[in-house]
Amino acid sequence: MVSVVYEAPDTVESAVSILADSAIPAYVLAGGTDLIIQTRASKDAERLVVDVKKIPGMCDATIHDGALELGPSMPCAAFTARDDIKAVFPGLVEAAYLIGSTQVQGRCSVGGNLCNASPAADTIPALIANGAECVIQGPDGERTVAVEDFVTGVGQNCMEKGELLKQILIPAPAPRTADAYLRFIPRTEMDIAVAGAGVSVTLDESGVCTAARVAIGAVAPTAILVPAAAEALVGTSLDDAALAAAATAASEASSPITDRRGTVEFRRHVVGVLVKRAAKIAADRAGGN
Amino acid sequence: MFAATGAVDDPVRLIRTAMAIVCFSGELLPFTGEERTETEASAFRDIVAELVQRYDRLDEEKLMGMAIAIDGVIVHTPLLEVIGPDSELHFLHRISGG
Amino acid sequence: MSEARDFKYIGQRTIRPDGADKVTGRANYAADFALPGMIWGKILRSPHAHAKVLSIDTSKAEAYPGVFAVATHADFPGGEGGSIEAGESAVNLKDLSRNILADDKVLYAGHAVAAVAAVSERVAEEALELIEVSYEVLPHVMEIEDAMQADAPVLHEDMFTKGLDEEPDKPSNVATRTELKMGDVEAGFAEADVIVEREFKVSRAHQGYIEPHACTVRYDEDGQSLIWCSTQGHFDVRALNSQLLGIELSRLKVIPAEIGGGFGGKTTVYLEPIALILSRKSGKPVKMVMDRDEVFMATGPTSAANLKAKVGAKKDGTITAMQGWMAYDAGAFAGSPMMPGVMTMFTPYDCPNVLVEGYDVVLNRSKTAAYRAPGAPQSEFAAEMVVNEVAEKLGMDPIDLRLQNAAKEGTQTIYGPKLKRVGLVECLEAAKNSPHYQSALAEGQGRGIAAGFWFNIGGSSSVTVNMHSDGTGSIIEGSPDIGGSRASMQMMVAEVLGIPLDRLKPIVADTDTLPYNGTTGGSRTTFATGMAVIEAAEKVVEQVKARAAALWNVTAEQVEYADGVVRNLAGEESISLAEVCKSAAQTGGEISGSANINARGAGPSFAVHLCDVEVDQETGKVDVTRYTAIQDAGKAIHPGYVEGQYQGGAVQGIGWALNEEYVYNDKGQVDNAGFLDYRVPLASDLPMIDTIVVEVPNAFHPYGVRGVGESGIIPPLGAVGWAVGNAIDRKVEELPCSPPRVLSMIQSG
């Protein structure tokens, strides 16, 4: 059984140096809803767990002129209670709300969901749809990476030893832009997404889509951006034909597996349905409905 | 406790007296070859002894491990039951439940 | 006997006597108990679904610091052959011991191989990794149809199919074949205008109790060994451990902790014998608590089943013949509930021509255990689906078809006796008149109805009612209380004694305190233990009357007892129960009534459920929008807990019908051994579960009680299955109706 060493630094700098200097495998503890279970099942002899919640700013969020600066460890319960964030990014807030139970909401975070890099993570497609970026602090400085490039594989992210995700940034959306996120689960709660879809659309004053981002989850090793689905929406008034074309593009871009949560055929079909439905919701929101 | 005897509205029974009727369901039928028989015995253990003697493929241990129904009233563990002369006796699988 | 009468306490919604402890967290469940010097036991489990165990080397684990004992199958004293009566059914001890700790073979992934007791759970788990087991992996067989093939890998070389016309000469995975019949089905089908025949599959489903198995034990070579555990039947825990380990019954005391759910799954033993072995070897008390994945991997779910049902009816709705076939998955050792499946399949129907055939099949999955009306939900699902289709083909209302053919008093059952008075017709009529059935369906919704039958049982119950000098009383009973039965016992004694509920304290006593008492199972507790508490309380009344009569120098016939007061019919005097109890020592000794009964005359409980669903036509997701459970209680002692049984059974059945299933990987390992992916229903998945409590009294219980615990899990499979098919205009043949399965039905056109 793994033996745990626990550190709770109070600055980003000291967290980075603890992570960088660790002689044993080191993990960042945000909400712990994934990490604690993984640690218990780990075959490591020792693990360093670095609790970053005591670092100022890690659990805060601000909205400036529509742009979001999010502390990655902010509990989802706090994040989803923020009406100012919900007003700008309702889809991202919905995605964060879908992670786990009320109890899990009290601990889990957008940053934790992102770093854990599960193919089925709910917030990742929603972040990608919104063009979110990760601010990473390492021993040698800071770098910024788009979310779709941050996640590199199943449970893998691009951070090197000693690096810490210190902020998630989402630029202010253009006028008449809105997002939506939908996932499919067999029950109404408590399940891991069988498929997920995050969509952001921008409309002109006549209701024609001028820009779109479509990201899908749980249907490939990582959440993926599907430009073909976005292209199917741009230039249309998001009529049924356009939505159907986006759905088909998403299904075709997916490369799911069969497991205890769903089959290849089911996931491929349902991800298209979700893209269609999420695009409709996003368009309604963008149009002021 | 409750008496396990009583009149049964079975026409076959009206013409018989002083004999208990033993009925065999599908589980025992292969061993007895007939659906019912009569016995003058009244104690459950005597009835089992008589049946084992009458049908040589019938196994005493199996019978003792079954429940019985006396005129429709199921008795789980019938070891010392006394079956009335006008009664109908069925052997059945002993149900437990969850 | 039970004609209509006015009750003072029976039928009230009283506050359960154990309630405050449970809502404040004070109640002690099995894992809440600790003994001084206690150490922790953990189990090593097989990763292989089928393998020979060539050797087990425990030396490194034994040498590991903090380890006090290691156990393997070799630690059983041996000679545990044959079977014993552990309460209600015969238990094969050899199989039981080999399930608890594998002997020469592991038969499923998760099969226990060895156990360690150490200073902490952590050290015990570390030591498990030091045990070296050498396996010779064998081909495994996971599906019923595969296991029945002649060339299938055989689990047990000494298993020869029982119940065949000719003695088999080769071992097989089919433990038993059985057939029950009455009348002539061929002739019956020849008479039919409409015949429906279908094949069905049902997945295995776990009881899903929230409390994992747990025990704390202390072995005592010379004195008395102690087990504190979570069980539905502590007397059977004592019997099984006594036989497995060669301990005299009087030297083994089992204390039932509060139990965190059982549903049949806590009627056998997994941990207790291992803990006793570890305690014997270490000389220390040992505590064992299963992890949730162990519960799913290695404790009993109920059987998966492959089924066929065929029903014929005339144009006027008369059912002329019913035929069934079923093969049940027993898991690694023989003994699925196939037999009750055969017996119950068509019992809701009064049909002269019935033939049912059943197979009990072993395969490389964990051994099944009892689950709420064991065996009945699977077979009755197949029957109800086909009956609904017959109604559809005849253009008849499915309730009318059932009413026309309903089993009632005098109906001949396939398993032997004729039914006594039962309440199926009343349930069907209540269903037909319910607001639910009268309501219209919305566009895209589907509705299903199904009936269910379960026998219910009686059996041994032992009770003592001890009266104290202040006029209060203790009800000492032996039935572990899973669902509020102490409230019912308190109410029945209060009814007999005519004193307030809070003067009576019910206690579930340990195995030393009372004679043997059957397991809480088979819906027997309120019926059988209820009869015992009534009899014991009546003995108290007799004694109280006798004491008062002696005080007044009159005969017992000259006094009357009512509402806790004895009155002298020959004079003016009266004396309260409390006063009699206060002076009991001076009038002949303390007052107490005992009853040790073998209750007979358990009354079957029929249930009828109505279900509306909405199906997302693009994803196959099913939403239950309305649900009504109707069931015959005989007499509802505590209506709140009776409704609770209906609702709980209904929701377990809904879960089984919609999302609960075992998923195995290609190695035969359970791939969803947790509540994340073994998807039991959530609060947000469900509507309110409406209930209608039908009361057709059981003449064999003083208040008319029938058991209510089990029948409620039977109808949901057919009611949900039919509703889903109705909503998508297809015929459901496989449960659960998980979204991928429903979507593929929709897409299949």
Added chain:
Amino acid sequence: MAKTHVTSTVNGEAVEFLCEPGDTLLDVLRNDLQLTGTKEGCGSGDCGACSVMLNDRLVCACLVLGVEAEGAKIGTIEGIGSNDRLHVLQEKFLEHAALQCGICTPGLIVAAKALLDENPNPTEEETRYWLAGNLCRCTGYDKIIRAVMDAAETMRESA
């Protein structure tokens, strides 16, 4: 292995304990502080039986490290009502027969209290979703939902 010293507040009382850094708050509550009202059903955050309050937020104690309790405020079932002075929710659970085996009950009451503290007038749907992480296998949830809604009404009336 070295144990860590932790100072915390549980149900308003200052407590100190030693724990291994890998121990969960659930392990600490049950085994070290003998507060066994908080139950373990799964150890993975999927059943809600170990629901507790951590700094006024509802969490699963099995998904919190004991060392994270340093300086924190913990609330458990033992801090909600007592046998002779039950909380309204506890009374309503009993009146409505909203428990059978009772193993999920402490977690449900902690979670339901958190709901009513945040939203005194929840709809049935809000109540069902808030409690979706608290599994109950006995009741089918009907009576639990009724008990919570009834408690909410009673608390609103007496507020």
